[in-house]
Amino acid sequence: MIALVGRARAVRVSPEVARRVVTFGPITQVPGLPPPALGVAVAEGAPCLVLDPLGDGAPDRRVGLLCDVDGEAVLLVAARLASPDEAPGDELDVRAVYGEVEGIIWARSAQRAYERGA
Amino acid sequence: MASRRNKLMDLLLRGGERAEERAVDDPALTSAHTRARQALAELVPVTERLAGAVAHARGTVEALSERERRGLASRAELSAATARVRDGLDRLGIVALNAGLEGARLEGPAGRALAMVADEIRQVAMRCMASTDEVDEALHAARTEADKAHVALGETRERLATAAIEASSGVALAHAADGALSDLGDRLGKATGVDPEVAAALERAQTHARELVSALSLASSRGLVRGAALRPVLEPILRLFDQLDTDRDAEDE
Numbered sequence: 424m425i426a427l428v429g430r431a432r433a434v435r436v437s438p439e440v441a442r443r444v445v446t447f448g449p450i451t452q453v454p455g456l457p458p459p460a461l462g463v464a465v466a467e468g469a470p471c472l473v474l475d476p477l478g479d480g481a482p483d484r485r486v487g488l489l490c491d492v493d494g495e496a497v498l499l500v501a502a503r504l505a506s507p508d509e510a511p512g513d514e515l516d517v518r519a520v521y522g523e524v525e526g527i528i529w530a531r532s533a534q535r536a537y538e539r540g541a
Numbered sequence: 542m543a544s545r546r547n548k549l550m551d552l553l554l555r556g557g558e559r560a561e562e563r564a565v566d567d568p569a570l571t572s573a574h575t576r577a578r579q580a581l582a583e584l585v586p587v588t589e590r591l592a593g594a595v596a597h598a599r600g601t602v603e604a605l606s607e608r609e610r611r612g613l614a615s616r617a618e619l620s621a622a623t624a625r626v627r628d629g630l631d632r633l634g635i636v637a638l639n640a641g642l643e644g645a646r647l648e649g650p651a652g653r654a655l656a657m658v659a660d661e662i663r664q665v666a667m668r669c670m671a672s673t674d675e676v677d678e679a680l681h682a683a684r685t686e687a688d689k690a691h692v693a694l695g696e697t698r699e700r701l702a703t704a705a706i707e708a709s710s711g712v713a714l715a716h717a718a719d720g721a722l723s724d725l726g727d728r729l730g731k732a733t734g735v736d737p738e739v740a741a742a743l744e745r746a747q748t749h750a751r752e753l754v755s756a757l758s759l760a761s762s763r764g765l766v767r768g769a770a771l772r773p774v775l776e777p778i779l780r781l782f783d784q785l786d787t788d789r790d791a792e793d794e
Contacts (some may be wrong), residue, residue, distance in 0.1 A: 424645050425638060438645040444638040485633060506641055506660050 425488050426510040428499035429477030436499065440490045440517045444504055447473075447485050457527040459520065462521035465496060471496035476520055492521045578757035581719050588715045599701045606694055609687065625674050631668045637663035652736055711783055750778055 425436050446461065446465040452471050456462060461473045461481055466489055473487070479502055487500040497517065587640030624753045730739075757775070 425642055438642055441642055443642065444635045446635070458644065477767075482633075505637055506638070506663060 424506045424520060425513060426505045426507045427477060427488065427499060427515070428503045428505050428510045429479045429501050430492035432477060434476060435507050435512055436488060436490065436515050436517060440492065442489045442491050443467075444486060445498075446491045447471075447486075447487055449453075450481055455528075455531060457524055460524045461500070466496070466498050469496055471498045472521070472522065472524070474520060475497045475498060475500055476515055476517075477501050490517050492518055495521070497521050534540040574722070574729060577722050578726075581715065581722055585712075585715045585719060587710065588711040591707070592712050594702060595705045595708045599698070599705060602694060602698050602701060606698070609691060609694060614689060616680055616687065617661060622678055623673050623680070627670065627673050630666045630673065633666045634663055634670075637666060697762070747783075750781070753778070 424438055425441050426433050427436065430456070431463060433471075437469050441517075445466045447464040450462040452462040452463045459475045459478060460473050463470050463485075464473050464485075464538070465471075466487065471489065473481075476499060482502055484503075486503060486504060487498045490497045490499055499517065639657035640662070641656050644652045644654070644659055646652070647655060753774075
């Protein structure tokens with residue numbers, strides 16, 4: 424388990440979802456991405472969606488937790504990463520957070536397609 | 542005997558009066574010239590020593606500046622080294638987190654052992670990071686003090702440069718004053734016919750002669766000294782006064 428420690432609170436991420444702690448490149452903002460998504464960044468040579476589940480914004484150090492959500496690479500960021508013993512907190516449902524963002528993206532995409540068709 | 546003694550006394554007194562007349566014309570000038578020479582004789586080496594001390598101080602300041610530059614280079618190297626240490630500890634922390642994650646995925650005692658080792662490594666890395674932060678703070682404080690010292694050295698260097706110019710001017714002025722005083726002494730000698738230093742020596746000799754005459758007169762009046770015994774003592778004095786008379790007469794002509 425890995426703990427994401429923010430300014431106000433901390434959450435834990437299960438090892439079933441968490442893969443590795445990695446360094447990543449600059450975050451590229453994507454217009455229309457809903458929070459807690461910050462943008463897209465390259466980690467271990469591949470682009471991945473960057474999520475900020477604690478809402479503290481992009482961290483100073485480009486170190487994040489690379490997760491695998493049903494085959495999709497998702498990068499979770501926080502002020503710092505720690506072991507669960509240092510910062511106890513609730514377990515984060517990464518799939519739910521990712522699903523919510525993905526749902527909003529698809530809904531907006533569908534809305535735009537509808538508007539173009541109309 | 543008494544007439545010869547009186548004639549001798551008269552000669553001595555008249556010679557002293559003539560010497561006194563000559564001294565009346567320019568005793569202040571010769572005295573002032575003598576005092577000025579004495580003062581300059583002390584001033585010239587003082588100004589030269591001062592110029593030497595200022596030059597030595599400038600050398601010391603330059604040496605300090607060189608040390609300061611070397612210290613600055615050392616501090617820059619230390620800062621770079623602590624940055625590398627910090628980067629290494631950061632990476633070590635990431636490795637420890639990943640090892641803990643793998644330990645959590647492994648089942649059984651192996652997983653727990655791996656997680657425990659990973660956690661210990663991470664704790665050590667965090668303590669080392671804290672120590673590195675302390676080193677950085679100390680380096681920053683040292684840099685601040687060094688910056689202040691650099692400013693102070695710069696101000697001191699400027700002041701010493703000004704002092705060196707002033708000291709150099711002082712030496713030149715002292716030598717010029719010495720030359721001017723020598724010139725003044727030559728002109729004074731030409732104007733009065735007597736070298737001021739010689740005039741000062743003559744004045745002292747006249748004083749001694751007057752005191753001697755006075756003592757001999759007292760001794761003679763008491764019958765303590767015979768005239769024949771006085772001759773070896775008085776003859777040089779008489780010759781001196783004769784010479785003074787001759788010089789005076791030649792000037793009057």
